[in-house]
Amino acid sequence: MKYEQLANDILTHIGGRENVASLTHCITRLRFQLKDDSIVDKDKVKNIDGVVSCVNKGGQFQVVIGTHVEDVYHAVCKVGKIEADSSGEPSGEKKGLISAFFDTIAGIFVPIIGALAGAGMLKAILSLATTFNWVSPESQTYTILFMVSDIAFYYMPFFLAVSAAKKFKTNTFLALIFAGMLVHPTLIGLKDAGDAVALLGIPMRMATYTSSVIPIILIVYFQSYIERFAKKITPQAVKTFLVPIITILIVAPVGLLALGPIGAFVGEYVAAFFNLLNEKASWVVPTLVGALNPLLVMTGMHYSVGAAQAVQRATVGYATIYSPGALASNMSQAAAVFAVSIKSKKKDITALASSCAATAICGITEPALYGVTLKLKRPLYATMLAGGIAGFYAGIMGVKAYSAGTSTIFTLPIYIGQDNSFIHACITAGIAIVLGFVFSYLFHKDEEAAPVEEEVPAGKTNVELNRNQSEVYAPIKGEVVALENVKDDAFSTMAMGKGIAIEPTEGIVYAPFDGKVEVLFKTKHAIGLRSNEGVELLIHIGIDTVKLEGKHFEALVSVHDTIKQGQELIRFNISEIKQAGYDCITPIIITNTGDYLDVIESDKSNVGLDNTILTAIK
Structure with a gap:
């Protein structure tokens, strides 16, 4: 693995896996909660190839990695067998009910799209083959190939069970048991017999679950909660068999008596609605x-x-x-x-x-x-x-x-x-x-850029000037502060790159150039941008504001969004952040400083959106 050696070196010099109480990360740093800070060899950690710097503050040992910190975080978790900690760093933004629903459905279906598309295309080829009499629908070849093409659809609950189990972070093999329960020949036989069926004395509404979608998603979602409950109440010594049996004994009856029929009922009405729409409009x-x-x-x-x-x-x-x-x-x-x-x-x-x-x-x-x-x-x-x-x-x-x-x-x-x-x-x-x-x-029209009159230094043409330098405009209105005066070693030592800081007078971050959003951390306290000319910029609102977990911040853009200079990117509440005990000073760093001969800072004491704060010279 690409970051395995780096992860090993970091763990070795912070006292080993045994010294880690918990681990989270922000946009640039691994944040360790350690059991004993005194056994950490800070100098050796700083000298690890791939580590920018390290800081011990706020009760955390922070290892500055850069914008690829998430990859290193996963490597450390894997190498050190550390369970990903979702309590220290939020796993995502809070979403509305509708947004969360669509995100969940998309997350479940995306992994199986390839299988469905492949099986669907095989069906299409068979349809084409029979239309042109290349294959007889009565032949064994057709029968076998049609069987293969139908597996992904007939056994849809199995495919969705695996995907939903990963989405809901629950046991995949237990989820497969519940998928098998829905399409087992015994259940199908009971339905086909037409007799009344009861479970635990409660009448069951019999439904067809082959090719169904909603029932298994509801059941696996319910399973995720029951399984966590079972793990919580079960002694460690008997977890291996007691957690599965508790989960099965609770989820199976509820699935067959309630969740399965509800899912089938919803599915029927979804289809009925679209059929009605197809008939009427x-x-x-x-x-x-x-x-x-x-x-x-x-x-x-x-x-x-x-x-x-x-x-x-x-x-x-x-x-x-x-x-x-x-x-x-x-x-x-x-x-x-x-x-x-x-x-x-x-x-x-x-x-x-x-x-x-x-x-x-x-x-x-x-x-x-x-x-x-x-x-x-x-x-x-x-x-x-x-x-x-x-x-x-x-x-x-x-x-x-x-x-x-x-x-x-x-x-x-x-x-x-x-x-x-x-x-x-x-x-x-x-x-x-x-x-x-x-x-x-x-x-279509080819857009022509309007000529811009610029003051050109002696011996330089406009073409040479524009080609050799890139300007970064102020993303925040406020007072300019030299980077070395920021009370954070990762920024003040310029380990992350050269730049400048601004003490904001207004709680809005604007786009400092035309470009693209490369990174937007889930707590919205920091954003990484890339200009059309290749400047990579980190804007970090406040110091240690990651601990606010997104409070007092509002992101107005998303990762991969195209941005225009002057466009609002993030809003933040200065007074609330300060009241919570955090400094709002905002470092603005060119993280790919090494790609340039020099980065020149502005000599202005106060800046607005039309002021250049950094000029990167190639």
Whole structure:
């Protein structure tokens, strides 16, 4: 492992695994709670290759690593067999109920998408083979291959059990027991017999759980709580067998009597709702997905919509919620980006757009979205307009996907079924490609940067000046403080890089240049940025404010967001932070100082957003 030796060296010189009470991390540091500080060899820790510095303050021994600290943290946990501590450093932001729900569904479905897509494509190939009489549906070859293609769908509870167990941090093998319970031949036989069935004297509502989605997710979620409860009350000596038996005896009856039927009931009504929508206004969902899919991809919501589609397919045997609209959107985006590559006179844009178009036509639209359409805006508008129109056509024609698969022209066979969906899916893709190309070609213009008059030093041209230096504007309004005066060794010694500090007079962090958010810590007290010119900047609001666990901070951007100079990034409450006993002085560090000949600090005592505070010279 890349960081294994570094982890070993750190543990050795802080007194070994036995000296670690707990371990957390922030955006740059490992934060150890040690049992005995006196046995730590601080000088040796500082001299470890890969350690920037170390500080012993606030009851913590802090090892400064840099922005790749999370990788080192996981290595230390693995090497030292230290359980990841979620109590010292929050594992994530508090989310609203709806946001948490979609995040959970996405987290469960993402790991199994590949298996579902592969199995779906095999089904599509078999449909194509029987349509053209390449394989007889009565042949044993067809029967066996169809069985293989159907496994991921028929035994869906098993796949979801594994994924949900990881998401809810519970025992995977116990989760598989509950998945097997739902699809066991005995339970299926009891249902097929049609007789009343009771468990513990309580009547059971019998349902079909093969291919189901919601029941197993509810059961594994419940399992995670019961298992933690069982671990808490069970003596250590008998945990091995007592925790599993307690979990099984509680979860199995509740799953069969309540959670399973509730999940099946919800699944039926989700499918019924979309069936009703398809009957009354079939154009609505494909049109919206066709137009808005780039935004769904940006937020990760496409995984959650895909999960709803899985419920629909499991219930009625086909899908209309996501696939038809996504096909329209993906193909329009591929064509829109290709149009940019044809029309643009800029070689760098032409090269980028050409490669992005090739990946988009294969259904991988993120490079096209983030590299071209979102950046240039007009191709994005063309994509959304063309995708919406093509999605509308798919909706009014009732296009149905009979198998799972990615949304590309290469997976059109998944629309082969009992109706004309395949033909209309082909037409949908054609509409999307033609309109996406035409709209984008008409909309696109190479933006020309307006000339900027600058005072040029003697012997330097504008081109030389701009090429050799990068400016960082003040991200915070306030009083400038020399970095060496910051009361934190990691910053004052410039171990993290050269920079400056600002004592803020306003609780807002602004973008100091055009660029991108590289790192945003979950406690929102620090943010890492990268400018379009390659400057890597760390803005650390306050000293030791990580301990506030996000209180008094509000993040207005997310990781990977593109930012414009002057854009608000983070809001923070100065008075509340100071009242809590923390210094608000904000170090601003160029963390890749080594890439530059020099970094020149501003000589101003007070700065606003239009003032340059750092100039990096190549």
